[in-house]
Amino acid sequence: MKQRMAVAPTVAPRNLTELEPLIRERAIDILENLPVGETFNWVQEVSIELTSRMLATLFGFPYEERRKLVYWSDLATAVPEVTGDTSIDMTQRYNELMQAAAAFYQLWMERANEPPKFDLISMLIHNEETRRMNEDPELFLGTILLLIVGGNDTTRNSISGGVVALNQFPDQYQKLRDNPGLIPNMVAEIVRWQTPVIHMRRTALADIELGGKKIREGDKVVMWYLSGNRDENEFADADKLIIDRPNARGHVSFGFGVHRCMGNRLAEMQLRILWEEIMKRFHTVELVGDVERLPNNFIRGIRNVPVRLHPL
Numbered sequence: 001m002k003q004r005m006a007v008a009p010t011v012a013p014r015n016l017t018e019l020e021p022l023i024r025e026r027a028i029d030i031l032e033n034l035p036v037g038e039t040f041n042w043v044q045e046v047s048i049e050l051t052s053r054m055l056a057t058l059f060g061f062p063y064e065e066r067r068k069l070v071y072w073s074d075l076a077t078a079v080p081e082v083t084g085d086t087s088i089d090m091t092q093r094y095n096e097l098m099q100a101a102a103a104f105y106q107l108w109m110e111r112a113n114e115p116p117k118f119d120l121i122s123m124l125i126h127n128e129e130t131r132r133m134n135e136d137p138e139l140f141l142g143t144i145l146l147l148i149v150g151g152n153d154t155t156r157n158s159i160s161g162g163v164v165a166l167n168q169f170p171d172q173y174q175k176l177r178d179n180p181g182l183i184p185n186m187v188a189e190i191v192r193w194q195t196p197v198i199h200m201r202r203t204a205l206a207d208i209e210l211g212g213k214k215i216r217e218g219d220k221v222v223m224w225y226l227s228g229n230r231d232e233n234e235f236a237d238a239d240k241l242i243i244d245r246p247n248a249r250g251h252v253s254f255g256f257g258v259h260r261c262m263g264n265r266l267a268e269m270q271l272r273i274l275w276e277e278i279m280k281r282f283h284t285v286e287l288v289g290d291v292e293r294l295p296n297n298f299i300r301g302i303r304n305v306p307v308r309l310h311p312l
């Protein structure tokens with residue numbers, strides 16, 4: 001494996017448009033340093049690497065410590081109810097999450113004494129509604145973890161899922177080689193096919209009838225995004241990745257309503273740029289072994305995607 005020179009960006013972005021060249025620069029850096037001719041885990045070297053660099057930028061978090069964000073994100077969803085693993089040491093988990101809280105309190109205090117910047121911590125401090133968020137520890141850690149998990153696992157698993165899907169459906173990989181202009185639509189289709197967040201739950205505020213079923217006020221309702229995205233009434237051949245599917249953008253992977261994912265454009269941008277740069281370099285990212293999945297009923301995750309690269 002080549003030594004990766006993950007240098008921190010010299011110019012910090014000031015808005016979303018300025019993120020595009022930064023993401024491209026990082027995607028290129030990651031792809032150019034991959035080991036051609038060797039088998040390696042795409043999840044570690046590409047999916048996690050790109051999303052952790054992005055997260056560090058979004059938070060203004062120390063760049064060289066960015067893998068801590070990945071660790072905390074994984075820890076946040078590591079509870080027995082979600083993973084089925086009852087051997088998790090919950091005291092140790094709590095202590096480590098407290099370390100995350102401490103690191104973000106420190107960042108918060110630093111930003112509070114600085115002029116406003118284009119990062120999420122700075123934006124929260126300089127907003128009237130959220131500037132006192134640090135006074136409520138549960139709200140503070142909950143919000144930070146939501147942002148870390150939201151920006152991390154989901155995009156990561158879409159990047160990994162895309163490679164798995166294109167290998168599973170080689171006719172679609174060929175379609176992509178013939179027409180890389182399909183990438184934006186393919187990104188939506190990958191996010192549908194992968195469905196990185198399996199479900200969310202709501203509590204009904206009023207009685208309602210939905211699809212012939214009565215839901216009473218106070219009922220807890222689980223919204224299975226995975227099932228919605230496989231609904232044959234909406235998506236023909238729903239289990240298949242079809243990169244030019246006309247209604248690919250009709251998926252529910254980002255949720256809907258007031259809580260619809262606030263990072264959806266950023267996630268799509270990362271995926272689009274990454275695939276644009278992959279197609280400029282590699283004929284095939286070939287899956288050469290078994291895919292190892294994450295035991296988790298909330299995040300549809302992938303741990304290991306063994307691949308070999310075939311340059312153009």
Ligand code: HEM
Nearest residue numbers: 150151154155197200253254255256259260261262263267
């Ligand atoms: C493919 C990538 C992504 C997927 C599939 C995804 C999925 C989701 C889903 C299903 C929700 C819940 C919607 C609901 O409750 O109705 C959500 C909310 C959220 N996402 Fe994402 N997400 C992705 C990327 C991102 C990124 C890159 C960020 C950036 C930090 C992000 C930040 C958030 C936040 C903060 C919320 C909470 C919004 C709210 O409650 O108002 N997500 N996301």
